[in-house]
Amino acid sequence: MNPSMSMETAEALRRLNPFPDPAMAAADLQQLRTTLVDHLSRYGFAYLATPISEPLFEALALQLGAVAQRNDIIIDRAQHAERQRGRRSEAPTVYQAESLGLHTDVASADLLAWYCVEQDDHDGTTLLLDSQNMSDYFTANELAMLSQIQNPYLYPKPGLGGLGVARAPVVAHGGGRYRIFFYIPWSLPTKVEPAQADLLDKLAQYVRSQQQTELIRIRLAKGEGLFIDNHRMLHGRGALPEGSKRHLIRYYIETPAGEIAS
Ligand SMILES: O=C(O)CCC(=O)C(=O)O
């Protein structure tokens, strides 16, 4: 997909003008939900280019599934440092001012959503990359091998408190093809076979080369929102100033199985 396609998508949602009145009826929410699901399965993302209130955005997120987490995404050196405790080497976090490379979030989140409370004065553009065309770059055998590479991750245990460990593949079948499923380049499994390590290198190369031409750029304005399929689209952003006022609210949404063609 090229950036002009994303403009078209934005235009389509803008034309729909789903929020003529902030005190909208439930029927309108459902109509918008249908449009969001359609955009998510066609493009891998849905850009809500009409400013709305945060409660309304949250209501919309809840139309798509269960909200497992809600986080404030801000630039905050202290929170970044806090997240490094107990680590052997420094790992990127959303709180750092430095750029964030393309990645997926935790595998249990089917959809990610961001609501823009404040945007950075100069940038803060969200970068997206669609992994739908992976099958053109890898042989069927390579894709099958990548789908065998399991990545461990921690997740909050529902109800019980504490963290559980689960595993998810780097690449998985979805929507009739292979796509990136769970890929965090800075926390890949270390104990892999040499052939698997070669494939992970090839995957990194694929992302680098796609980034040259296929990057989708969406700079959210205050009140706007974005939903993405976390099992198809990689996301990241460029560097921001240390004192940036940018503030997004991020939602992890778990959808009923098979609801979004993912
Ligand atoms: O700051 C951003 O635009 C995205 C940060 C990120 O990776 C996330 O919210 O998961």
Ligand SMILES: [Fe+2]
């Ligand atoms: Fe992320």
